[in-house]
Amino acid sequence: GQNIDQPTEMTATEGAIVQINCTYQTSGFNGLFWYQQHAGEAPTFLSYNVLDGLEEKGRFSSFLSRSKGYSYLLLKELQMKDSASYLCAVKDSNYQLIWGAGTKLIIKP
């Protein structure tokens, strides 16, 4: 079967760095997405990785290792507004998006 694993919840301190991991087992791979979803709001697109390596976008970076079936989202200089759920999703060989259950990130002052 197809599976995306992410931690259910993480806690970090304002100003710190946090890494949210995502591992996947899918039938084929055509890219990996990270989305952010604040409580009661729509998921919003953060990043897309299709090749191995690190993609940096301001305070957020996303890493992919296809051979390990592994990605992480790195958030630097955490702000209170970063408190949200972070969703990992993988496009399989049929270009279907397979979603993880999301990681709820709690930022403390």
Next chain:
Amino acid sequence: ETGVTQTPRHLVMGMTNKKSLKCEQHLGHNAMYWYKQSAKKPLELMFVYNFKEQTENNSVPSRFSPECPNSSHLFLHLHTLQPEDSALYLCASSHMPQGGSTAYEQYFGPGTRLTVT
């Protein structure tokens, strides 16, 4: 209006009611999606429309009936729902090349919080 809009934002309905959810996208996309989001579970893809044609139907019960009159509007008609259908229903849109494949990032609406009593 910009982006993807959904109405209503909240809906409470009895098991014998009939209601419809509406989604509209203002992004010029040609593909639209319905998802179900339950607490602590992955997003469940329900339906996909590409150029107004339904291309995916992931074994969704017939009490959910989609309608896509054009590439900007998507409806989800609900009837005789069960309490376990209570969830957040999200609409999304994206570009999709002809010939299929979910090739681009999806843009989501704010969702309809549905409670079935």
